[in-house]
Amino acid sequence: MIISILAHRNATQRSFIRAVYAANYNKDLLNELDKELSGDFERAVMLWTLEPTERDAYLAKESTKIFTKNNWVLVEIACTRPSLEFFKAKQAYQARYKTSLEEDVAYHTSGDIRKLLVPLVSTFRYDGNADEVNVKLARSEAKILHKKITDKAYTDEDLIRILTTRSKAQIGATLNHFKDNFGSSINKYLKEDSEDEYVQLLKTAIKCLTYPEKYFEKVLRRAINKVGTDEWALTRVVTTRAEVDMERIKEEYLRRNSVPLDRAIANDTSGDYKDMLLALLGHDHA
Amino acid sequence: MIISILAHRNATQRSFIRAVYAANYNKDLLNELDKELSGDFERAVMLWTLEPTERDAYLAKESTKIFTKNNWVLVEIACTRPSLEFFKAKQAYQARYKTSLEEDVAYHTSGDIRKLLVPLVSTFRYDGNADEVNVKLARSEAKILHKKITDKAYTDEDLIRILTTRSKAQIGATLNHFKDNFGSSINKYLKEDSEDEYVQLLKTAIKCLTYPEKYFEKVLRRAINKVGTDEWALTRVVTTRAEVDMERIKEEYLRRNSVPLDRAIANDTSGDYKDMLLALLGHDHA
Numbered sequence: 001m002i003i004s005i006l007a008h009r010n011a012t013q014r015s016f017i018r019a020v021y022a023a024n025y026n027k028d029l030l031n032e033l034d035k036e037l038s039g040d041f042e043r044a045v046m047l048w049t050l051e052p053t054e055r056d057a058y059l060a061k062e063s064t065k066i067f068t069k070n071n072w073v074l075v076e077i078a079c080t081r082p083s084l085e086f087f088k089a090k091q092a093y094q095a096r097y098k099t100s101l102e103e104d105v106a107y108h109t110s111g112d113i114r115k116l117l118v119p120l121v122s123t124f125r126y127d128g129n130a131d132e133v134n135v136k137l138a139r140s141e142a143k144i145l146h147k148k149i150t151d152k153a154y155t156d157e158d159l160i161r162i163l164t165t166r167s168k169a170q171i172g173a174t175l176n177h178f179k180d181n182f183g184s185s186i187n188k189y190l191k192e193d194s195e196d197e198y199v200q201l202l203k204t205a206i207k208c209l210t211y212p213e214k215y216f217e218k219v220l221r222r223a224i225n226k227v228g229t230d231e232w233a234l235t236r237v238v239t240t241r242a243e244v245d246m247e248r249i250k251e252e253y254l255r256r257n258s259v260p261l262d263r264a265i266a267n268d269t270s271g272d273y274k275d276m277l278l279a280l281l282g283h284d285h286a
Numbered sequence: 287m288i289i290s291i292l293a294h295r296n297a298t299q300r301s302f303i304r305a306v307y308a309a310n311y312n313k314d315l316l317n318e319l320d321k322e323l324s325g326d327f328e329r330a331v332m333l334w335t336l337e338p339t340e341r342d343a344y345l346a347k348e349s350t351k352i353f354t355k356n357n358w359v360l361v362e363i364a365c366t367r368p369s370l371e372f373f374k375a376k377q378a379y380q381a382r383y384k385t386s387l388e389e390d391v392a393y394h395t396s397g398d399i400r401k402l403l404v405p406l407v408s409t410f411r412y413d414g415n416a417d418e419v420n421v422k423l424a425r426s427e428a429k430i431l432h433k434k435i436t437d438k439a440y441t442d443e444d445l446i447r448i449l450t451t452r453s454k455a456q457i458g459a460t461l462n463h464f465k466d467n468f469g470s471s472i473n474k475y476l477k478e479d480s481e482d483e484y485v486q487l488l489k490t491a492i493k494c495l496t497y498p499e500k501y502f503e504k505v506l507r508r509a510i511n512k513v514g515t516d517e518w519a520l521t522r523v524v525t526t527r528a529e530v531d532m533e534r535i536k537e538e539y540l541r542r543n544s545v546p547l548d549r550a551i552a553n554d555t556s557g558d559y560k561d562m563l564l565a566l567l568g569h570d571h572a
Contacts, residue, residue: 087373090410100412101452114443118451122408123378126386157400165389167402 002033003272007279011243015051038229041273047239048280056081056094059236064104072204073236074105078120080215081207085125086190086200112155112198119164122206128167138170142177149189154199163202168209175210213245217252220261229268234277238265242280250281288319292335293565296530304432309464326517327559333525336568342367342375343382345522350390358390358431358490359522364406365494366501369413379481398441398484405450406491414453422545424456440485449488455493461496499531503538515554518561524551528566536567 006014021029033045047055056077063073078086093101106118141162148156163171179185185204193199207215219237223230241249253261262281266274292300307315319331333341342363349359364372379387392404427448434442449457465471473492479485493501504522509516527535539547548567552560 030491064411087410094410098412098414098418100410100451100453102409103412103453105449106447110443119390119404119408122405122410123388124373124380124408124410126380126384126389127370128384132384161392161404165386165392167386167389183495 002045003276004281006045007276011052012050018049037272039273040269041276044239044276044280045233045236048276049140051092052240052243052245053085053088053092054096055240056086056093057101057135059240060089060093060099060101061097061104063109064101072201074121075201075205076118076208076215076219079205080212083125087124101280115155116160116164116198116201116205119160123165125165126167128169130169130173132167133141133169133173135173138173138177140183141166141174142213145174145178145186146182146189149186152193154190154193154196154202163205163209164243171209175206203211213248213252216241216249217256218247219251221257224264231269231273234265234269238277238280246281263266288323288331289562289565291560292331296470298479300335304335320448325559326521326555326559327562329517330521330525330559330562330566333521334528334562337378338526338529339371339374339378340382341526342372343387344379345526346375346379346435347383347390350387358487360403360407360500361487361491362494362505365491366498369411370562373410396511399487401441402446402450402484402487402491405446409449409451412453414455416459418453419455419459421459424459424463427452431460431464431472432468432475435472438477438479440479440482440488440572449491449495457495461492499534499538502531502535503542506539507543510550510554517555519557520551520555524563524566528548528568532567 006017009017016028021027021032025032030046033049037045047058050058060077061219063077077089081089087105090101093099097104102122103119105121106114108115108196113163116187144158145162148154148159153159162174175186182189187203190199190203190206194203204215207218216237219233223233223237237249238246250261253259253264256262265277265281269277292303295303304315307313307318311318316332319335320328323331333344335533336344345359346363349363363375367375376387379385382391388404388408391407392400395403430444431448434440434445439445440463448460452460461472468475473489476485476489476492480489490501493504502523505519509519509523523535524532536547539545543550548564551563551567555563
């Protein structure tokens with residue numbers, strides 16, 4: 001019943017359902033669902049029912065509380081959302097937690113990770129398009145990146161500056177010049193040092209900024225292939241991307257795994273949780 | 287005529303006048319004023335007529351183009367505006383210049399100045415109030431600041447983190463603990479190294495965050511006392527603060543100089559420019 005109602009409503013409709021529920025019963029629908037449901041199913045329903053910016057604020061908070069590996073989620077949110085949407089998530093974060101995302105991230109990290117992560121979550125990037133790319137700048141900054149990376153100066157200030165402040169369109173152009181002039185992609189160059197945690201973070205940021213659907217495909221692939229399944233990641237990606245770019249992610253998934261995403265998820269999950277995810281993938285057109 | 291009309295209209299009314307002018311004559315009032323007026327008077331009319339967020343975007347751009355000393359204006363804008371207002375100025379900056387403030391500042395600065403300035407313009411600070419201050423945190427961060435400053439580690443990451451990410455209320459509490467526990471204010475501690483450009487920037491940021499009216503009083507005092515008068519600074523402070531905290535700034539000015547601000551300005555300027563500034567100070571209630 002919950003699946004058949006909530007899973008087929010878009011963000012505006014879900015927000016309206018919550019408002020009507022609150023007005024009629026004087027209770028927050030989310031709290032009521034929390035009492036009734038449990039486990040992975042509850043998390044999926046809860047994340048789906050939250051408004052997108054509230055949901056990002058919630059996921060970001062989770063990610064600032066658990067450091068290291070889970071900072072990847074912060075990178076995901078900071079680098080895959082359009083600028084204004086990310087800004088609204090930061091406003092929702094402040095409204096809910098009474099602190100800024102920036103101060104929490106800066107406080108809970110240190111060293112090289114902090115040097116990269118804090119500007120990533122701080123900058124209000126320009127949402128430029130391909131027409132606004134500065135080609136001369138792309139060429140000169142591609143050279144800077146190549147020099148720093150061949151010197152293994154991965155934490156260099158200019159390298160961080162370029163990746164954390166330029167628009168996605170500009171970074172895309174810079175990395176295309178990189179590939180054209182230096183033979184392979186920047187992430188290929190970074191591959192040899194890929195055991196290093198900082199380099200992993202750097203690669204993740206680059207991937208989220210330039211090929212978000214490939215990034216999400218990989219998160220799903222790892223979550224599904226993991227012994228026992230990583231429901232935490234699976235739920236996050238399905239609920240946050242269902243209304244954004246899930247069709248593109250499904251294409252990537254099929255291409256990379258030769259199995260449709262919905263079948264892979266169906267094989268790996270069960271019960272209400274499985275039904276919810278499949279409904280969100282648009283499989284179950286009830 | 288221009289003074290009597292524009293100087294007595296608030297931001298909403300001025301914006302309306304511009305819109306009506308554009309609708310009736312199919313021309314931008316600002317361009318027409320630009321053709322008719324010149325010099326300091328033109329700059330005063332132009333800055334005053336711009337909407338506050340557009341004006342901040344314009345001043346910030348001016349400041350990113352001229353480095354070193356003029357970066358102080360960037361600090362002034364980043365640290366004295368309420369968070370959301372500063373964010374709107376960043377949006378206006380993007381709309382007008384097709385780049386982000388963050389990328390321009392990061393690109394045009396380097397070294398220690400960049401280390402402090404980029405996070406100052408990037409962070410979306412929490413606009414917390416005194417009730418939301420974390421006293422325990424204020425105490426521990428006051429200790430960190432004291433240790434770093436007595437070690438002369440002015441560019442230390444944690445020192446920069448605290449000043450660039452905490453809310454103004456939290457920083458205020460931290461610096462009060464500093465003063466209570468270590469005998470004098472943080473800016474007193476910084477005084478002995480005040481020839482250093484970075485330390486000056488640091489002191490300016492602290493002053494803007496904690497005592498904006500004292501900061502503006504000092505800018506006005508220096509502008510007026512300078513041989514030949516610094517009209518550039520004088521115009522900026524009068525046009526940007528007239529509708530915000532000019533009464534407080536006047537009080538500070540009188541207290542510090544034993545001369546009312548309007549008299550000091552009247553003695554130091556002339557003609558239309560003088561009339562415009564005095565009208566904005568609310569002296570000339572026509």
